[in-house]
Amino acid sequence: MRLISAFLALSILGAFVLAACGSEDDNGGNIADRTINVVATTGMIADAAAVVGGERVKVTGLMGPGVDAHLYKASASDVNALDDADIIFYNGLELEGRMTDIFVRLARSKPTVPVAADIPQDRLREPPEFAGKYDPHVWFDVSLWIYAVRAIEASLSELDPGSADLYKANAEAYIAELEQLDAWVASEIATIPEGSRVLITAHDAFGYFGERYGMEVRGLQGTSTATEAGAGDVQALSDFIAERKIKAIFVESSVPQATIEAVQAAVRAKGHDVAIGGQLFSDAMGQAGTPEGTYLGMVRHNVNTIVQALR
Template identity: 50%
Template sequence: MKKMINPRLKRALQRLFLAMLALFVFTLISACGSPDSNTTQGNENGKLSVTTTIGMITDIVRQVGGDHVEVTGLMKSGVDPHLYKASQGDINKLDRADIVFYNGLHLEGKMTEILEKMAKKRTIVAVSDGIDRSKLRNGDQTGTEYDPHIWFDVSHWMSATKSVRDTLIKHDPAHEAQYRSNAENYLRQLEELHQETADKISSIPEEGRVLVTAHDAFGYFGDAYNIKVMGLQGISTASEPGTKDVTDLRDYLVANQIKAVFIESSVSRKAIDAVIEGARKKGHQIHNGGELYSDAMGAEGTVEGTYIGMVRHNVDTIVSALQ
């Protein structure tokens, strides 16, 4: 004979089951839910936690954020962002950040897809988005729609600075006044740098105003400051230059009696050395004009480890070699 359950006991068990189910669902949502993109989490010090890709952006955030931001840069001195692969540690740093800033325009190569997926859950900002697309240079045969090396035109980097400023204010309105003041001061320095760069490059005799580097990173620099730019590789360093690339560049340098070429801190100098040697065999002496910072800044704690210091180093090196 089937045993009947007391109705009162049955109801009590049902209520207990529903309460336990509700607790389980709440716990699951809390564990899996992502932070709202407009909510500041902050770290244990109460500062905005920001993760950046390239050093130039890290420097902007430090300049504008000041004491209210703790910034972690993923790519250090000498690192080529075109070839960079994110580690699990990098993913964790991105995932813990209140805000992530990156360059965009496919500069970060293999990381771009990761960043775009994360953008669905948190605030991830491409600083290049604030620049009018009509002011961007076209890409190359690698499939890059635009040239991503926007920091070589200081006026574009001013736009990037404004993008960082506005994002920090949106997430931390309590410190808006400080962010605006810091940004205003930094933008004033960048305006001076922009004019200083133009004046120095114009001091090079026009016929010798040719900048030859390992890859085509300085196009914006050439457009902004009136200097012809030639890169042995294309916009990206993902593929090696071929023999024809080396030969064509060598022949141009010999024919036009260009006296200096430049290596880059984040790109192998092997191909540029081949150009120099090829010109020597044809009776034309080309010297190494010096090392330029292209896709990465100098070491942390050095003058060249800041954006302004990097630009000044590059300009002074170019002018010294070509005058």
């Protein structure tokens, strides 16, 4: 079984390499005369690309609802999507793990853009366990996500300069919404009593959220879910929750609920009844067609869930 898996992985990687060495215009024709094929890794990036690109783009997202970006492995269908793409957007900061090497190769033949690349380094988190690397979960600070939107606008405008005015207008309108959302999040979190502004989740994805909006954040796992939490991690976190008398902890849509349920059981064994306050969207958004299936709706859902459980 391991040999088969290894063979499949090498075959997929080989297909990506071949795609990167393909012709200059596999989709044919002048790009100004047809819809632009966009591929994005996460739902958050796909949503932003669809908003900025508007009627000029067709966006394919690789990682759907409930998908853990840290553990995601490219499939054969991803090869086809990336090969057909006119432009590719990915988060960067090693969120996509091993796929980052694939994007570097593809950048030799088509625009392949890490949307977090223009965020100032002094605004990036560098968790102790990630010495020398940055926390990739930048979308949890709405003000940082504006940099990603501007990167998408600039890249689409360079690829399709005839529609640059459209991309700029769409981006500016979206950024205005993001600025309003950023202010709303801050005002809502401020309604939680100061001593209760502690956010406990399955993994430490909400560090940027905590820094921006004034919450202490603890995760059972670190900023990546690639390493599983052990019994010692559960006990240490449960000690913290019991000592601080925290009202609620939260599950994540892309992480098995059992991890947080184990923490809840350990806290209860210490004599403190902590509730599960609800489900938060972290590395993936909600289902398409629902409010949580957009970036704006996802953020509002998370904030409403946190405030209702902790206030």
